[in-house]
Structures are given as structure tokens and as C-alpha cells.
Amino acid sequence: MTKELLKGNVAFAEAAVRYGVQAYFGYPITPQSEALEHLSGRMIDEGRVFLQAESEVAAINMVYGAACAGVRVMASTSGPGFSLMAEGFSYIAGSEVPVVVVNMMRGGPGLGNIQPSQSDYFFMTKSAGHGDFHAIVLAPANVQELIDMMGLAFDLAEKYRTLVFVAGDGALGQMMESAELPPMQPVRTERPDWAVTGNAGRESRVITSLYLDPDQLEELNLHLQRKLAVIKANEIRWQEYQTDDADLLLIAYGTVGRICLSVMREARQQGLKVGLLRPQTLWPFAEARIAELAGRVRGILVAEMSAGQMLEDVERAVKGKVPIRFHGRMGGNMPMVDEILAEVWKLAAEIGIGEQ
Amino acid sequence: MTIQAVIPEDMELVYSYPASLTARSTHYCPGCTHGIVHRLIAEVIDELGIQGQTIGIAPVGCAVLIYDYFDVDFVEASHGRAPAMATGLKRVNPDKIVFTYQGDGDLAAIGTAEIIQAANRGESITTIFINNAIYGMTGGQMAPTTLEGMVTTSSPGGRDPNIAGHPVQMSEILATTAGAVYITREIVADIASINKTKNAIKRAFMAQIAGLGFACVEVLSTCPTNWNMDPWKAMEWAKENMAKTFPLGTFKMADAVKALKA
Known part of the structure; x- marks a missing residue:
């Protein structure tokens, strides 16, 4: 492999393809739309799933549905779209399905502007939705690291059945610099043993975040906290x-x-x-x-x-x-x-x- | 204990739970029609031999625990987003049968965008839409489909269209989308209409199996508890009043769906 001159948004999108992403759902928003544009052609060419959703709310719920089926799936967006996805983040966390979302942060609050910002730090690290949960948040500083962190993001998401955010900013998404893409990896064909695939030959499976019994819901929360403690012990990077x-x-x-x-x-x-x-x-x-x-x-x-x-x-x-x-x-x-x-x-x- | 175990030897079992339904008591109120529709869906799944390939999407609303009553794989959507979740699931599992089961708040209020867009894309999914003109689970508040003048806990003087707008006619709207191949409104108020609804549900699943596009069966349903009626009166009221605002009938049926032998 050799180095190429790559724009951040195209680089992470192409890296996702090469790391075997099977489905992408998104909605155009500056400053990350080049990722969606790149994937609109590449995913279809590769025989994979690409869909431009009617909103970020729909996009993250499409991601949630595909994640329940046990495939490698992602979305990408920026601040206002990230806010709309928060509903889905909470359900994804409660249901423990692996999902990767790239947030190319822009100036806020509100519509703000389309220039680079890091003002979604609280949102991403402290409370990306209702309820007690954390996502793993990766923070690349250049296009090469952005590419490499896409692979890490999918691996961590699947290892811990958790939500992983890749936290870039408008500058990283828009800048072009020389970087090396990974080789094309085969798409995983087997589905994990928790995925919904139809109950043929086994007992029915349910993926839900609903636990009406307080003891059961507390047990889920304790389980999530134990998992987060393991992540804390093993995945801090600097x-x-x-x-x-x-x-x-x-x-x-x-x-x-x-x-x-x-x-x-x-x-x-x-x-x-x-x-x-x-x-x-x-x-x-x-x-x-x-x-x-x-x-x-x-x-x-x-x-x-x-x-x-x-x-x-x-x-x-x-x-x-x-x-x-x-x-x-x-x-x-x-x-x-x-x-x-x-x-x-x-x-x-x-x-x-x-x-x- | 199985049902067979309690049947005397000289008696033949002629009626039982469909295989796709679990032998579990539901939490639904007496006279509620969710149970009837659940059974019809399960019978259809059995008859079409698709139990092992079917994935259901549970709604938010009274049927939130639907997965306890079905012996098929299920996922739980957030309020209104079932068609988006179904889209994701179906697109990565084109060989599976994916259906959503949604109430009027879910489909006709908070999830309007998702259902219309899924229908318009012609997603190969099946939607069962329970319209009982009220929010059951949260305690009888006004729904988008609440009839004009109908008293609810959030329209105590009766639904005033000048304040709350008019009842939303979802089947009529969905029938205008290019991707919809079968849109019908049924009722489960007597044996004949229950049988007719079952045929419609079967046709909607068959449309998906044939990969024809989006199909939705709206079922006019009752909510005796929040309508403050006994089950019998609720059934009569649904027939007399709901069908006026929500006329029964098939709003769209593509030729390919017509050709299916349900």
C-alpha cells in the first residue's frame, strides 16, 4: 500500500469500506457530507447496503435495526444531526448492540455554523442520551489516525457490544493530507449468537431495552456499569x-x-x-x-x-x-x-x- | 403442562394456540382487540411456513410486550421508529420476513415521517396498524386518530378540530405513495370481519414474500377501558362511529398483489 492524498471525510468512509462495514445509513450535513457521498457509490458497487435516510432520527434507527441483525454498521453526522440521533444512542446502549458513529463536530449551539469545533465533548462523553451509559469516544488528530481509528472503532464496538463515537471536527473532515488506507478486508458473513436472524433451529430471541421490573432494569444497569468498568480498565489511550x-x-x-x-x-x-x-x-x-x-x-x-x-x-x-x-x-x-x-x-x- | 396433556384421550384437539404464538396470558384489558390481531398474525405466519424467518418489530404503546406473546425473533423499537428499524433489518436480511406492529400514536403521530418514507421507498416490509383512536397505555389521551368530538383525558370537552386538528387518515395517505403495493383498512368486530382481516394480513405478508413492496393493514380496534365502555358496546361503537371517519376498504392493491392467492 502507498500513501495517497486523502480528504478526511472520504478517508474515514473508504476506511470503513475496507474494514468491512456492511451497511451505512446517513443524512447529509456539513461538514461531513463527503463521507455519505463517497459511500453512496462505493457501498452499492461492493454489493453492500447504503441508504440516505429521511432524517438523522430515521438513520440511527435504521442503524439500530441493522445492528440487531449482527452486521457491521455505521452512521456519520455532525452536531445538529448528532443531537437528533441521541434517541437511538440510548436504545442502542440499552440493547447492547455494536454501532459506530462518526461526529465531525461543528460550531454550536443550535444551527451554529459549519466551522470546526469541539463543543460536543460533554454530549459525547457524559450523556449521549437518556439513561446511565457511556459510549467509547475516540479522538483522532490527523487523517491517518482517523483511518486507523475506524478499524479500532468497529473492533471495540463488537468486542464490548457497545456504541463507539469517532470524534473529529470540521477541520479534520475537510483537510486533505497524505495517508495510507488499510487493505480490503473480507466482509464477515457469520452473525453473532445474540443477533436476530429468525428462530429457525433455535429458540426465539428478543433484543429490547425494556425492563418493567425495577430489579431487572437495575440488573441491566449494573451489568452495563460492570462492562464500562472493564472498558475503563483496558481501553484508555493517549x-x-x-x-x-x-x-x-x-x-x-x-x-x-x-x-x-x-x-x-x-x-x-x-x-x-x-x-x-x-x-x-x-x-x-x-x-x-x-x-x-x-x-x-x-x-x-x-x-x-x-x-x-x-x-x-x-x-x-x-x-x-x-x-x-x-x-x-x-x-x-x-x-x-x-x-x-x-x-x-x-x-x-x-x-x-x-x-x- | 401442554394442552395435549389435559385433553381426555377420546377427544380430538381441534383448536389451539398457533405455533407462532406462545401459550401465555396477555396483559391486555378485557375486550381489547390486540389479542385477536396477534392471533391472526400468528395463524398467517404458521400457514405461510415463515416462523423461522420472521422478525417482528415491537412498538411503544400497549403492545410494547408483544414479543412475550409471539414465538418469533423480535426487536423493540423506540416510539414511532419501527419502520426505520425494519428498513435497517430488512436491507441487511433481504431473505427474512420483517413486520412492524404499530398503534395510532406510534404510526400516525410521532412516527409519521418514518412510515410515509418507508412506504414511499417501497420497503419490502409488512405493517400492521392498530387504530383505536386513543392512547391506551398512557391513560386515554387524544390520539391523532381520535374522532371529532370524542372525549379523552386530554380533550375533556371532546376533540375540537379548531384546536387539535382533524383525525389523520393514514391509509388514505399511505395509498398515495408510489412504493406501497397494498393498503387496506379492516375491522375486527365480528366473525366475518375478523376472517376478512386475516385474509388481508395474509395478503400483506405474501406481498412481502413475493418482494413486491410495502404493505399495510390498518385494523380499526377497540379500547373499552379508555373509551369507558363495556367490550360489547365498544365493539358496536367502533362499527358505528369509527368506520364513518375511517371508511373500511382497500385503498391500494397493485395488480401483482391482486394476483396473489391468499
Whole structure:
């Protein structure tokens, strides 16, 4: 395989095809419509299922239906469409069927705009629908990682029979960069032993999230919590850059994580020992590692394209051990290297290190 | 204990549960017609020999526990979304028989978009639409199909079209979609109409087996509890009043469906 110049949205869509997705249901919404457009041709050519639904509500329920049949299935959308899908997320979580949804975040609230944002962090990591559940949330920072995380997303969804979100943003969806696609994998033909396929030769199966008996529903919830605990113990992912000798720690994910890599390099050139921790899973979150680093560094700067959403998880991990500064841009604006660097220097001044 | 076990040896079993129905008491109120329609569907599934390939989609509403009464695979949809779920299931399982069972709140209010779009796409699914002009499970509130002037817990002065609009005629609407091949409205008020409804349900499933497109059987039904009537009076009331707003009859039958020998 060789590298090609690929647009983020096309890259994740084609990666899904190669990772054996059997059905895709979606509704056009900027900034991810290229994915739906790409799949509209590719899926049909491959003899698989593609359908442009009448709404994101219908799309996620089509996904839910196909997931109950035990096939590899996905949807993709952006903020407003993600809101509409929340109903389905809750049923999918309660029914424990594997589903992957890509959310290329855009500016909100409301119709907002179509520029990049990270303001769906709370929504995706804390409460993607009514009831007690979490989805696994993956946060790619470049097109290659977006491609690779599609494979990981399907594997995790099926391993844990859970909902997995791939959390990108408008910039990642729209940018073109060179990346390598995986080889074509065969589509899985067998169906898992919980799927509804007709009761021929076996007892009837029911997939439901309805438990009228409080004890039974509590048991389902306890089971879900036990499963989430296993996910927490095994699936936290992050990347670290030059944290060994760092006095100051940058924490950022996705596109902002990538920008912060440049911030870190600039700051080091200017004589500040700065490291970067880039969460690759937003749920579960690298709390323990951040707590550990908080015991070693002298200050932390969190940068996001939001009003400070991941910031709350960082604060929870740091527990006041070191000062935390926050730099956030909203409305579809992206933080530039210079402005984050200025915040790094303010933090340095606060704790009395370095001289510009 | 099986039914056979309690029959004296010199007696022949001539009537029993269909194989596709579980031998379980339903939670439905006395006089409710859900039980009749469940049985008709199960008989049709048995007669067509499709029990092992059939997947049902349960609704939100009084029939939410329908999967307890059927011995076929089932999934539980969110309110109104059964046609979307059925679309997903059928598209990845084209060789299976997929049916939705939906009430009037489910199909004619919250799920209007899903049913019309599924019909228009000609999804190869079968929908059984129970219209009893009221929300049964939540306690007798006004439905989209509540008759004008009909008193419910959320239209205490009777349904006023100036406030709440007019009863929605779903079969008439669905019949206008290009993808629908069979749309009919039936009633289960006496032996003749029950038999006729069974034939319609059978034809709707046969249309799916033949891959012809979308089929829906609307069944005018009763809700004695929330209509505040005894079962007999409810049946009479359905015949006299519901059929005026919701005329019985077949609104669309494609030639290919007509040719099916039900």
C-alpha cells in the first residue's frame, strides 16, 4: 500500500469500506457530507447496503435495526444531526448492540455554523442520551489516525457490544493530507449468537431495552456499569510528547492536540520545558496518567475548541495539585499556535519559571 | 403442562394456540382487540411456513410486550421508529420476513415521517396498524386518530378540530405513495370481519414474500377501558362511529398483489 492524498471525510468512509462495514445509513450535513457521498457509490458497487435516510432520527434507527441483525454498521453526522440521533444512542446502549458513529463536530449551539469545533465533548462523553451509559469516544488528530481509528472503532464496538463515537471536527473532515488506507478486508458473513436472524433451529430471541421490573432494569444497569468498568480498565489511550522533563504540560485532543504539538516545539525553542498529553480516547479518559503527571509538572494548560469541556475532566484528575490555565476558542474559530504559546508564557509567569 | 396433556384421550384437539404464538396470558384489558390481531398474525405466519424467518418489530404503546406473546425473533423499537428499524433489518436480511406492529400514536403521530418514507421507498416490509383512536397505555389521551368530538383525558370537552386538528387518515395517505403495493383498512368486530382481516394480513405478508413492496393493514380496534365502555358496546361503537371517519376498504392493491392467492 502507498500513501495517497486523502480528504478526511472520504478517508474515514473508504476506511470503513475496507474494514468491512456492511451497511451505512446517513443524512447529509456539513461538514461531513463527503463521507455519505463517497459511500453512496462505493457501498452499492461492493454489493453492500447504503441508504440516505429521511432524517438523522430515521438513520440511527435504521442503524439500530441493522445492528440487531449482527452486521457491521455505521452512521456519520455532525452536531445538529448528532443531537437528533441521541434517541437511538440510548436504545442502542440499552440493547447492547455494536454501532459506530462518526461526529465531525461543528460550531454550536443550535444551527451554529459549519466551522470546526469541539463543543460536543460533554454530549459525547457524559450523556449521549437518556439513561446511565457511556459510549467509547475516540479522538483522532490527523487523517491517518482517523483511518486507523475506524478499524479500532468497529473492533471495540463488537468486542464490548457497545456504541463507539469517532470524534473529529470540521477541520479534520475537510483537510486533505497524505495517508495510507488499510487493505480490503473480507466482509464477515457469520452473525453473532445474540443477533436476530429468525428462530429457525433455535429458540426465539428478543433484543429490547425494556425492563418493567425495577430489579431487572437495575440488573441491566449494573451489568452495563460492570462492562464500562472493564472498558475503563483496558481501553484508555493517549499519546505523550516530551513529558519526561516537562515543567509545563499541555493537554489537548484532536485538531487542537495537533496544534499544541507545534506550540510545544516553539516553547521548547524558546527555552520552556513543555510537554504534551493528547488523549486519544475521550471516554474512557486518561485520568490516572494525568494525575500522575500533575505530581511532576508545575502547571497545566488545557486548550480546546470549546468553552472548556475536557477541562472539567482534567480538573477532576488533577485535584488542585497544580495550577491549570485554559485557552478555548468557540464559534468555529481555531486557536492558533501564537495565541496558545502566549498562554503558555502566562502560565510560566504565574508559577515563576522561564523568561521570554 | 401442554394442552395435549389435559385433553381426555377420546377427544380430538381441534383448536389451539398457533405455533407462532406462545401459550401465555396477555396483559391486555378485557375486550381489547390486540389479542385477536396477534392471533391472526400468528395463524398467517404458521400457514405461510415463515416462523423461522420472521422478525417482528415491537412498538411503544400497549403492545410494547408483544414479543412475550409471539414465538418469533423480535426487536423493540423506540416510539414511532419501527419502520426505520425494519428498513435497517430488512436491507441487511433481504431473505427474512420483517413486520412492524404499530398503534395510532406510534404510526400516525410521532412516527409519521418514518412510515410515509418507508412506504414511499417501497420497503419490502409488512405493517400492521392498530387504530383505536386513543392512547391506551398512557391513560386515554387524544390520539391523532381520535374522532371529532370524542372525549379523552386530554380533550375533556371532546376533540375540537379548531384546536387539535382533524383525525389523520393514514391509509388514505399511505395509498398515495408510489412504493406501497397494498393498503387496506379492516375491522375486527365480528366473525366475518375478523376472517376478512386475516385474509388481508395474509395478503400483506405474501406481498412481502413475493418482494413486491410495502404493505399495510390498518385494523380499526377497540379500547373499552379508555373509551369507558363495556367490550360489547365498544365493539358496536367502533362499527358505528369509527368506520364513518375511517371508511373500511382497500385503498391500494397493485395488480401483482391482486394476483396473489391468499
